[in-house]
Amino acid sequence: GAVVSQHPSRVICKSGTSVKIECRSLDFQATTMFWYRQFPKQSLMLMATSNEGSKATYEQGVEKDKFLINHASLTLSTLTVTSAHPEDSSFYICSVDQGASGGRDEQFFGPGTRLTVL
Amino acid sequence: QKEVEQNSGPLSVPEGAIASLNCTYSDRGSQSFFWYRQYSGKSPELIMSIYSNGDKEDGRFTAQLNKASQYVSLLIRDSQPSDSATYLCAVNRLDSSYKLIFGSGTRLLVRP
Numbered sequence: 001g002a003v004v005s006q007h008p009s010r011v012i013c014k015s016g017t018s019v020k021i022e023c024r025s026l027d028f029q030a031t032t033m034f035w036y037r038q039f040p041k042q043s044l045m046l047m048a049t050s051n052e053g054s055k056a057t058y059e060q061g062v063e064k065d066k067f068l069i070n071h072a073s074l075t076l077s078t079l080t081v082t083s084a085h086p087e088d089s090s091f092y093i094c095s096v097d098q099g100a101s102g103g104r105d106e107q108f109f110g111p112g113t114r115l116t117v118l
Numbered sequence: 119q120k121e122v123e124q125n126s127g128p129l130s131v132p133e134g135a136i137a138s139l140n141c142t143y144s145d146r147g148s149q150s151f152f153w154y155r156q157y158s159g160k161s162p163e164l165i166m167s168i169y170s171n172g173d174k175e176d177g178r179f180t181a182q183l184n185k186a187s188q189y190v191s192l193l194i195r196d197s198q199p200s201d202s203a204t205y206l207c208a209v210n211r212l213d214s215s216y217k218l219i220f221g222s223g224t225r226l227l228v229r230p
Binding site: 001032034042043044046049091093097099104105106107108109110111112 | 150152154160161162163164167169206208210215216217218220221222223
């Protein structure tokens with residue numbers, strides 16, 4: 001399956017600062033990537049769909065001005081958490097769906113980024 | 119009713135036993151079904167995908183799909199302590215968006 005990397009793996013920041021998380025598809029040209037958030041002992045919640053060359057689409061209840069997504073190339077999507085607050089502390093995971101780019105309909109996840117906002 | 123339902127567990131089985139994990143879904147037209155394994159602190163890892171009724175086997179894992187009853191299950195034969203993890207069931211959305219709907223996961227504990 002698709003190999004996906006994320007950077008950084010862990011970040012600690014002060015309240016009010018912005019944090020950028022990178023998601024790279026290493027062996028697959030991904031027209032579509034997904035961003036999820038997972039709080040402790042909860043399941044994955046889809047935040048948004050990142051579309052190469054166009055605007056991201058956000059799930060209901062996710063603030064697009066707070067979670068900025070850029071998908072400038074077929075291998076890179078970024079998520080920027082702006083003006084982060086302690087309640088944004090979570091595990092952020094991106095994924096690539098091969099089916100969205102003509103491959104088998106399977107979704108593969110990056111290793112995740114653990115964000116802690118002090 | 120949740121769109122994808124799983125028993126949260128924990129499901130505890132002895133080493134070498136068969137672990138049976140179940141999942142039900144609400145959208146009758148769903149076409150793609152997936153099982154992911156997630157170790158604590160890690161991201162999900164795809165272990166099985168199934169698209170048609172019946173059984174699909176891959177090593178010690180067997181996925182079973184019954185669209186008429188709207189359930190999908192995962193059997194793990196010869197369970198090992200290393201299988202201890204949370205298993206997430208995922209179903210595709212009907213809007214052709216490639217989005218997945220995840221269940222809350224079942225925690226599996228394999229006792230040595």
